[in-house]
Amino acid sequence: MxxxxxxxxxxxxxxxxxxxxxxxxxxxxxxxxxxxxxxxxxxxxxxxxxxxxxxxxxxxxxxxxxxxxxxxxxxxxxxxxxxxxNKKEVSKHLLQKICHEQDNYGARLASNRGKVVIDFSSPNIAKPFSMGHLRSTVIGHSLAKIAEKNGYTAIKINHLGDWGTQFGKLITAYKHWGNELEVKENTIPTLLKLYIQFHAEAENNPSLEEEGRTWFQRLEGGDTEALSLWNWFKNESLKEFEKVYKMLGVSFDAVQGESFYNGAPMEEIVKELEDRLLLKESDGARVVKMGEELPPCLIQKTDGTTLYATRDLAAAIYRKNQYNFVKCLYVVGGEQQLHFQQVFHVLSKMGHDWEKDLVHVPFGLILKDGKKMSTRKGKIVLLEEVLDGAIKKAKENIMKKNPNLQGVDEVAREVGVGAVIFHDLKNERMGNVEFNLDQMLTFEGETGPYVQYTIARGNTILEKEASSFGEISGLGDEVSWQIMKLLEQFPREVVRAYETYEPSVIAKYTVRLAQAFNSYYGKVRILSDDSEQESRLALTYAVTTVLKEGLRLLGIQSPEKM
Missing domain, CATH: 3.30.1360.70 (Arginyl tRNA synthetase N-terminal domain)
Known part of the structure; x- marks a missing residue:
């Protein structure tokens, strides 16, 4: 309705x-x-x-x-x-609709609207999965669910940072100072330590930089030793990343890092640019001129190796050929805006009119004490440690409120992880997010646990009085009407969230609905035995259903009890 x-x-x-x-x-x-x-x-x-x-x-x-x-x-x-x-008539029709459609309520009627490719998360191998990667991961994952709710088929791609000169540097560092056993036992911290050592040593020994470039040239050229070391670093990193993705409940349809496009795909890009007379020499490198509005787009370095732009051009063409998408979203930080403007502009110059269907979905930073998190100088917060800490703290909070809760560990996991995700997604994506674990986990205010607790409260009411909602007569009071107006808005909010690429639309909606229901709960005796009890129970069911679906669209689970 x-x-x-x-x-x-x-x-x-x-x-x-x-x-x-x-x-x-x-x-x-x-x-x-x-x-x-x-x-x-x-x-x-x-x-x-x-x-x-x-x-x-x-x-x-x-x-x-x-x-x-x-x-x-x-x-x-x-x-x-x-x-x-007419409050009674509208509520009657609306409650019947939601009780009938259940979690399908709010879905676009027209399905098979085409494929939407979503490029998100994209951590760099051999580096820690930090809080800095959280935003791309949870925004992209939520947008995939929101796109599906709007009738599209979402193709989720993890475009790993697994190629580039930094891997030549890492191989150089390993050859000089690495230890195989140490890497196997403590993979990412060891590789990060080697990478940092490379830069420290290179300040006094510039020849290391040249050695790093040579190793990357060997890697791009298919050198057996270089590929063997690189594959080892990559596979060990993926094992570590998978732990975090499992905790977040995130999965991908394809893990296609930058290396996926090495060889023929990138050679074809360079050749096509040559054939179209778009490649120009610039200080020994090769670029595509952008005109006055943008700086030139660097395609090949002086040593012939490729760059991010070359690989993103190859990726865009591959994805169009492979998936024939109606949209391709790049959920990447706002600092990469110029890069994507250049890539999209080059594709347009190449004659690919589908370039208009490529969208950079930027977002702000996660801040710690008002400052940007960074892998440099140890300013890093590991995401796995944050999630573990959130789960532990959630369990402490739950045990204070409900010490006899069955399955407390699973509930704590859903609440703790959900709190971290919700804290990010309730903020408009272009804003910066201040990391504060205590604030995330409170059961009051605009938090994930508050919405989850509202669902659990509704479940408790429904458990006491099982009903099939056969005779819904509707409700005419002003308090329930505020909830009805919110329930009626949900399908439009689902559309708005997709059209603006803004999961915060759904997160803020769930808070408003939870607040309205808790106000209703405090003013109305839901289980009062009268002619409207069935409708009040149907309202409770509708609220819990829509809240659960709202959280699902954010990638958050809802415990039955808390």
Missing amino acids: NLKAVFSSALMSILEEKTMTVDEVEKLIESPKYENHGDLAFPCFILAKQLRKTPQQIAIELAEKLNDSLVEKAEAVGPYMNVFF
Whole structure:
């Protein structure tokens, strides 16, 4: 049920001259500033010129003519025509719909709308999976679920940072100072230590830099020893990453790092750019000129090795050929904005008109004490340690509130991990996020545990009074009406979250709905034995269903009890 659509259809049926479509009318409908002015309002200014009447007169005439079974009354408020819906009828229809559709409520009716490729997470191998990788991982994972809810097929790709000059440096460091047993026993910390040592030693020994470049040239050329070491580093890193992905509940359809495009795909990119006369020499390197608006895009270094841009060009073409996507999203930090502008512009110059379907989805930073987290100088917070700490703290909080809870370890895992994810996703993605574990895990306020606890509370009510919701008569009170209006909005919020690539739309919605239900719980005796009990139970079921689905779209699980 879409109350805006109901209102716009009713309006269209009485407008004498149909110069607007139902959709155009619907977009103009807004919520009145004051609740006592009605549920929805239509501004009549746009009709004044066409009807040659004042907006106030139009509002009066429309209010007199409007007639719909779901509208209780219509009235003119200045230049606005406002409507009050029949609470009992609307709630009856809405609750029946949600109880029937269950977690399918809010899904777009048109499925098979095409494939959406989502490039996200993308950690660098041989480096720790830090809190800095959290944002891309959880935003991308949530967008995949939101895209599917909107009728698309999501293709989730982990574009690992597993290629480039840094691996020549790492091989050089291992050859000079590495120990096989140490790498096997403590992989990523050991490789990181070697990488840091390389840079420290190179300050006094510049020949190491040249040695690193040579090893990367050997790697790109398919040298057996270079490939063997690189594969070993990569496989050991992936084992460590998989632990974190398992904790977060994140999976991928393809793990295709930069190395996937080495060889023929990148050679074809260079050749096509040559054939189209787009490659230009610049200080020994090869670039594509961008015109005045952007700096040149570097395609090959002076030593002939490739760069991020070359590999991203190859990746984009491969993905279009492989998946024939309708959209390809790159969930990558805002600092890479220029890079993607260049890549997209080069694809356009190459004649690929689908370049318009590529979208960089940027986001802000995670801050610790107001400062950017960094792998340099030890300023790093490991994501696995954060998740372990969140689970431990969640268990402590749960044991204080419910010491006899069955399956407390699993509940603590769902609450702890969910708290970390929710804390990130409730923030608009372009904003920076301050890391604060205590704030994440509180059961009050705008947090994941607060929403999860609301679901558990609803489950407890429903457990006490099992019902099939066969006779839903609807509810006419003002307190339940606030919840009905929120429930009715959910399908539109799902659409808005996808269209803006903004999971925070869903996170903030779940908080508003949880707050409304907890207010209702405090004011109304849900299990009171009267004619409306069945409808109140249906409302409770609808709220828990929609909240669970909202959290699922964020990649968060909902414990049955807490």
